[in-house]
Amino acid sequence: MAKIKLGLADELTLGDLEAVRDWSAATDLMAGAALALRHDEPADYVLASGVGRTVRDLVDVAFAHAGVDPAGRVAIDPQFTRGVEAVPLVGDPSKARSVLGWEQQVSFEELIAQMVDYDIARLRG
Numbered sequence: 001m002a003k004i005k006l007g008l009a010d011e012l013t014l015g016d017l018e019a020v021r022d023w024s025a026a027t028d029l030m031a032g033a034a035l036a037l038r039h040d041e042p043a044d045y046v047l048a049s050g051v052g053r054t055v056r057d058l059v060d061v062a063f064a065h066a067g068v069d070p071a072g073r074v075a076i077d078p079q080f081t082r083g084v085e086a087v088p089l090v091g092d093p094s095k096a097r098s099v100l101g102w103e104q105q106v107s108f109e110e111l112i113a114q115m116v117d118y119d120i121a122r123l124r125g
Contacts, residue, residue, distance in 0.1 A: 001059075002119035004073055005066040011073050015080030017056040020088035022048045025106035025114075032093075035100040048091025049104050061112040066120070 003009035024047065032047035063070040096102040106114075 001062045001066060001068065002116060002123050005068050005116075005120060006123055008123065011075045012059070013075045013077045013080070014055060014059070015077065016082065017054060017059065017074070017076070019055050019082065019085070020052040020090065021055070022051065022090040023053055023058065023108055023111060024049050024104060025111045028104045028106055031105070032096055032100065032102040035102050036096070039100060043095075043099070045096040045100065045102075046091040046093050047096055047102065048093045049108065050091060050093050051108070052088045052090040053108055057108075058112060061109055062116050065109075065113045065116050 001012050004012060029047045032045065036043070036045050059070055059074055063073070093102070093104075
């Protein structure tokens with residue numbers, strides 16, 4: 001998408017736009033890992049937003065943040081598509097929240113904006 005914004009590409013090629021993922025910022029995940037390491041008793045925790053979003057959601061937020069209309073700019077290539085997933089890939093962070101007091105700090109929209117801004121800056125050199 002950053003290449004489209006900068007006029008370096010005409011389209012973004014993706015797989016299944018309806019694939020559901022749980023998008024989380026690495027900074028949030030590492031903060032949760034640090035809390036788990038400091039906790040008195042070892043345990044397993046799921047660090048995730050707990051919210052499923054589609055790849056289409058990501059595309060819409062990314063293009064909107066960059067001020068680019070996605071119409072006609074997203075191509076689908078079946079080689080990038082996985083088989084049908086029986087269960088959406090969404091984590092349940094309730095234990096991390098209740099035991100560790102962990103909370104996600106970076107929203108989905110903020111995360112995508114950071115990614116877009118980084119890619120644009122990197123491509124500009």
